[in-house]
Amino acid sequence: xxxxxxxxxxxxxxxxxxxxxxxxxxxxxxxxxxxxxxxxxxxxxxxxxxxxxxxxxxxxxxxxxxxxxxxxxxxxxxxxxxxxxxxxxxxxxxxxxxxxxxxxxxxxxxxxxxxxxxxxxxxxxxxxxxxxxxxxxxxxxxxxxxxxxxxxxxxxxxxxxxxxxxxxxxxxxxxxxxxxxxxxxxxxxxxxxxxxxxxxxxxxxxxxxxxxxxxxxxxxxxxxxxxxxxxxxxxxxxxxxxxxxxxxxxxxxxxxxxxxxxxxxxxxxxxxxxxxxxxxxxxxxxxxxxxxxxxxxxxxxxxxxxxxxxxxxxxxxxxxxxxxxxxxxxxxxxxxxxxxxxxxxxxxxxxxxxxxxxxxxxxxxxxxxxxxxxxxxxxxxxxxxxxxxxxxxxxxxxxxxxxxxxxxxxxxxxxxxxxxxxxxxxxxxxxxxxxxxxxxxxxxxxxxxxxxxxxxxxxxxxxxxxxxxxxxxxxxxxxxxxxxxxxxxxxxxxxxxxx
Ligand code: MET
Numbered sequence: 119x120x121x122x123x124x125x126x127x128x129x130x131x132x133x134x135x136x137x138x139x140x141x142x143x144x145x146x147x148x149x150x151x152x153x154x155x156x157x158x159x160x161x162x163x164x165x166x167x168x169x170x171x172x173x174x175x176x177x178x179x180x181x182x183x184x185x186x187x188x189x190x191x192x193x194x195x196x197x198x199x200x201x202x203x204x205x206x207x208x209x210x211x212x213x214x215x216x217x218x219x220x221x222x223x224x225x226x227x228x229x230x231x232x233x234x235x236x237x238x239x240x241x242x243x244x245x246x247x248x249x250x251x252x253x254x255x256x257x258x259x260x261x262x263x264x265x266x267x268x269x270x271x272x273x274x275x276x277x278x279x280x281x282x283x284x285x286x287x288x289x290x291x292x293x294x295x296x297x298x299x300x301x302x303x304x305x306x307x308x309x310x311x312x313x314x315x316x317x318x319x320x321x322x323x324x325x326x327x328x329x330x331x332x333x334x335x336x337x338x339x340x341x342x343x344x345x346x347x348x349x350x351x352x353x354x355x356x357x358x359x360x361x362x363x364x365x366x367x368x369x370x371x372x373x374x375x376x377x378x379x380x381x382x383x384x385x386x387x388x389x390x391x392x393x394x395x396x397x398x399x400x401x402x403x404x405x406x407x408x409x410x411x412x413x414x415x416x417x418x419x420x421x422x423x424x425x426x427x428x429x430x431x432x433x434x435x436x437x438x439x440x441x442x443x444x445x446x447x448x449x450x451x452x453x454x455x456x457x458x459x460x461x462x463x464x465x466x467x468x469x470x471x472x473x474x475x476x477x478x479x480x481x482x483x484x485x486x487x488x489x490x491x492x493x494x495x496x497x498x499x500x501x502x503x504x505x506x507x508x509x510x511x512x513x514x515x516x517x518x519x520x521x522x523x524x525x526x527x528x529x530x531x532x533x534x535x536x537x538x539x540x541x542x543x544x545x546x547x548x549x550x551x552x553x554x555x556x557x558x559x560x561x562x563x564x565x566x567x568x569x570x571x572x573x574x575x576x577x578x579x580x581x582x583x584x585x586x587x588x589x590x591x592x593x594x595x596x597x598x599x600x601x602x603x604x605x606x607x608x609x610x611x612x613x614x615x616x617x
């Protein structure tokens with residue numbers, strides 16, 4: 119027998135945790151601009167097609183693997199077939215990479231929540247963020263010039279994470295999500311309501327929703343839709359496998375996937391409305407076009423929003439709600455990312471939760487704090503984030519799906535498993551979507567991204583830097599994954615499949 123398996127007390131806890139993982143920075147700062155930039159109102163078509171043909175089917179696949187094989191990603195894949203263990207470690211290594219920079223962004227969001235009171239960014243939020251706050255070095259390199267306020271904020275994020283993970287699946291992860299997700303939704307609804315009353319909000323909504331139907335003929339728009347869905351639902355990198363392994367044996371899997379999938383997309387569309395209403399105000403206030411101010415990521419959250427907060431009535435409240443929501447959404451995603459690593463290490467070494475949490479969180483926090491809250495951290499974040507998302511996640515998902523369809527005859531087993539516990543039964547359509555449509559599209563996305571990045575380099579950054587932290591990291595984690603799969607399992611885990 120192995121260590122007693124932890125569990126969520128019920129399906130509600132699991133659904134909150136899964137929504138907490140899915141709703142993250144991708145929903146708030148990525149979706150609005152991706153939709154705007156890829157056909158506006160017309161984007162809804164590729165987006166829904168991607169959700170239904172790949173997102174939800176893959177979510178169900180992840181749930182089925184974790185729930186049937188009842189282990190972390192490496193253990194579940196190993197139980198599926200011993201040759202697949204490397205896939206589980208590859209997904210886990212993707213989580214390692216994401217975790218070390220995600221914590222920094224949460225640190226920023228917490229600090230900007232406080233800055234909203236004094237509007238610390240003054241009249242030039244861009245200069246403030248780059249020069250005064252992050253003190254970005256003009257050299258693209260690795261240095262250890264720490265920025266102490268950012269260091270402390272990032273360290274606080276790691277500390278809270280450590281405590282919540284120590285408390286366990288039910289009392290830590292489950293309870294945290296049950297509290298934070300409703301709070302996040304309420305805060306966000308108020309923020310969106312306030313943004314909609316700002317002068318110029320309608321211009322923002324027009325810019326977001328006016329359909330450009332010709333975009334539907336452009337393959338890059340479809341690539342963007344599938345890319346957004348994969349990232350936003352947290353599918354294909356171990357998170358949903360891990361969380362589903364904590365569900366009780368009789369739990370409705372396909373029904374849960376539908377709830378989580380639609381909840382995540384609803385939040386995403388809500389964020390689009392709020393962000394573009396606010397950008398419409400900003401454009402109107404500065405007498406320019408929405409397309410001039412529309413942006414995503416760091417530029418949206420830490421440069422455009424501060425400008426909006428400075429000019430809008432009740433700006434401080436908008437700021438606290440926006441940055442607070444960003445911190446909460448990020449934190450509930452980060453916790454799911456780190457739990458993938460904790461669960462994998464725990465299974466492999468047969469450790470107790472406190473031992474596994476310490477062994478994982480402390481080194482991750484040290485690496486994260488050493489490399490990111492520094493004057494060179496921003497460029498590193500940029501490259502690592504782009505490569506792990508554009509190549510890592512797509513490649514790992516593609517290879518897993520290909521292996522599951524070819525040779526291992528896993529799909530029918532997993533479908534039967536889902537049907538034996540779920541209300542919504544899956545038939546041949548699911549197999550075609552998960553095993554046929556998804557790999558073709560993932561393959562296309564991957565080739566598209568690879569050819570572009572090889573031809574154009576990345577963001578004009580020095581080639582050695584991109585080679586090391588982009589390509590080198592992407593290949594390095596596969597090698598590490600393979601080596602980890604060669605290490606022996608603890609006798610206590612008992613990695614055989616019994617049940
Ligand atoms: N699904 C999350 C998001 O949308 C990301 C999870 S892990 C990178 O931000």
